[in-house]
Amino acid sequence: MIKDPEIFRYVDIPNFPKSTVRGHAGRLVFGTLKGKPCVCMQGRFHLYEGYAIQKITLPMRVFKLMGVQTMIMTNAAGGLNQDFKVGDVMIIKDHINMPGFAGANPLCGPNEDRFGVRFPCMSDAYDRELRRQALAVGAELGFSDFLKEGVYCVLGGPSFETIAECRMLHLLGADAVGMSTVHEVIVARHAGMRCFALSLISNKAVMDYESAERANHEEVLETGRQRAVQLEKLVSTLVGRVEQYNNHCC
Numbered sequence: 001m002i003k004d005p006e007i008f009r010y011v012d013i014p015n016f017p018k019s020t021v022r023g024h025a026g027r028l029v030f031g032t033l034k035g036k037p038c039v040c041m042q043g044r045f046h047l048y049e050g051y052a053i054q055k056i057t058l059p060m061r062v063f064k065l066m067g068v069q070t071m072i073m074t075n076a077a078g079g080l081n082q083d084f085k086v087g088d089v090m091i092i093k094d095h096i097n098m099p100g101f102a103g104a105n106p107l108c109g110p111n112e113d114r115f116g117v118r119f120p121c122m123s124d125a126y127d128r129e130l131r132r133q134a135l136a137v138g139a140e141l142g143f144s145d146f147l148k149e150g151v152y153c154v155l156g157g158p159s160f161e162t163i164a165e166c167r168m169l170h171l172l173g174a175d176a177v178g179m180s181t182v183h184e185v186i187v188a189r190h191a192g193m194r195c196f197a198l199s200l201i202s203n204k205a206v207m208d209y210e211s212a213e214r215a216n217h218e219e220v221l222e223t224g225r226q227r228a229v230q231l232e233k234l235v236s237t238l239v240g241r242v243e244q245y246n247n248h249c250c
């Protein structure tokens with residue numbers, strides 16, 4: 001996918017966290033995609049790995065300092081919306097930062113004025129133009145059947161949710177639940193980067209006490225493998241259409 005790749009292992013980058021999750025390679029890949037210079041993270045960091053929330057989001061500030069203007073993120077998530085199927089791809093239009101309700105926000109602590117303001121706006125966290133373009137690209141590629149839009153809720157993990165928790169999150173307006181992305185988006189938006197994110201619905205959240213289904217990481221990885229080619233096509237086509245971005249925060 002990336003042309004002329006230059007690869008750096010996280011373990012070789014000073015102060016960079018290390019990937020501990022199975023299926024996450026733990027490498028930064030620099031190169032070009034559809035002629036655009038880019039850097040890709042092969043593996044991200046999660047609260048449940050035991051890192052401080054500021055450490056999880058350190059790469060976003062590194063990217064900002066390197067001149068990155070647009071962040072495209074993907075994750076795997078459990079589907080709460082009853083219209084979603086395993087294998088659907090949800091364009092994130094908004095989020096619910098559940099750890100943030102308890103004070104776990106990556107911007108806690110002294111504000112780094114060189115990146116952004118003390119109280120950044122989040123009502124426009126997921127770029128409307130990129131979402132519109134992604135829907136158009138998805139339609140052109142024949143992906144409309146499995147391309148959805150919705151609200152992503154982040155939890156701390158690593159345990160998957162109980163049935164009562166899934167029901168509550170659904171009532172609160174979440175369409176999918178996961179363990180990442182939101183902290184990264186908050187830091188990227190604070191620094192004025194444009195954000196776009198996709199959730200692959202890797203499993204259905206269990207909402208029914210009679211169900212025999214159990215969330216598990218194997219199913220998450222397997223759904224990822226099955227949709228990898230289409231996700232790559234969607235993201236690379238979108239990248240090819242991304243225009244230069246002039247930084248402006250609200």
Ligand SMILES: O=P(O)(O)O[C@@H]1C[C@H](O)[C@@H](CO)O1
Binds near residue numbers: 216
């Ligand atoms: O990094 P993401 O959010 O895609 O990974 C999800 C959440 C957990 O790390 C894992 C659970 O299977 O997948």
